[in-house]
Amino acid sequence: MKLISDCLEIKHLDQYAKCSIDRIIVSLPHVSARPARVYTMEELKEIVKFAHELGLEVGVNMLNFVMEDDLDKFQDALLFCKDNKIDRIYFADMGVYWMAKEMKMEHLLIYQPTTLIASSQDANEYLRLGIDRVVLAREITFDDMKHILSHCHGCEVSVFGYNVMMHS
Structure with a gap:
């Protein structure tokens, strides 16, 4: 960690x-x-x-x-x-x-991308591009995060701090 x-x-x-x-x-x-x-x-x-x-x-x-x-x-x-x-x-x-x-x-x-990485399939697809890591969406449940982390290596999780949903 x-x-x-x-x-x-x-x-x-x-x-x-x-x-x-x-x-x-x-x-x-x-x-x-x-x-x-x-x-x-x-x-x-x-x-x-x-x-x-x-x-x-x-x-x-x-x-x-x-x-x-x-x-x-x-x-x-x-x-x-x-x-x-x-x-x-x-x-x-x-x-x-x-x-x-x-x-x-x-x-x-x-x-x-703030809200977009919500499954291990999402995460792994971007990682296949050669990207070092992806940041999981903050809106998913803790159980979903644990599931994704068990099926994907190369994820970051924000656990504290300013939470921005999106910008336009």
């Missing part, structure tokens, strides 16, 4: 490590949905360096929907993630998957 938290302050990274947090999630302008805080690319470089020194993984929130006008922003964000050794990328729009696949980065992806 890994503990994952949004990164609210760069200065708190050492506290995250002391609390046994395994991965922090950071958000970038234009590509992140519902961010706890948005960081610039320069701030993110500092975060990645410090986090990795502390043994923390870094995940990037790329949960926004990809609109045609935003393709360059998403491609730039993916290139940044690749160049700066980001450990995981959370996404909800399959456009991000196709861009990442072209860059040979699909193994860094975690599919988090």
Whole structure:
């Protein structure tokens, strides 16, 4: 089991490590949905360096929907993630998957479509694409989660925190 938290302050990274947090999630302008805080690319470089020194993984929130006008922003964000050794990328729009696949980065992806992963068949179908993990829907029962987890390896479950149903 890994503990994952949004990164609210760069200065708190050492506290995250002391609390046994395994991965922090950071958000970038234009590509992140519902961010706890948005960081610039320069701030993110500092975060990645410090986090990795502390043994923390870094995940990037790329949960926004990809609109045609935003393709360059998403491609730039993916290139940044690749160049700066980001450990995981959370996404909800399959456009991000196709861009990442072209860059040979699909193994860094975690599919988090909020309400869509509600069965082991759903989860396994996305995992077959080479995606590292999927996040189960929060609306399913605990028994359903246990069933899915027993038939699928590569799932994350949100057990605490801000619960967003959907955005539009």
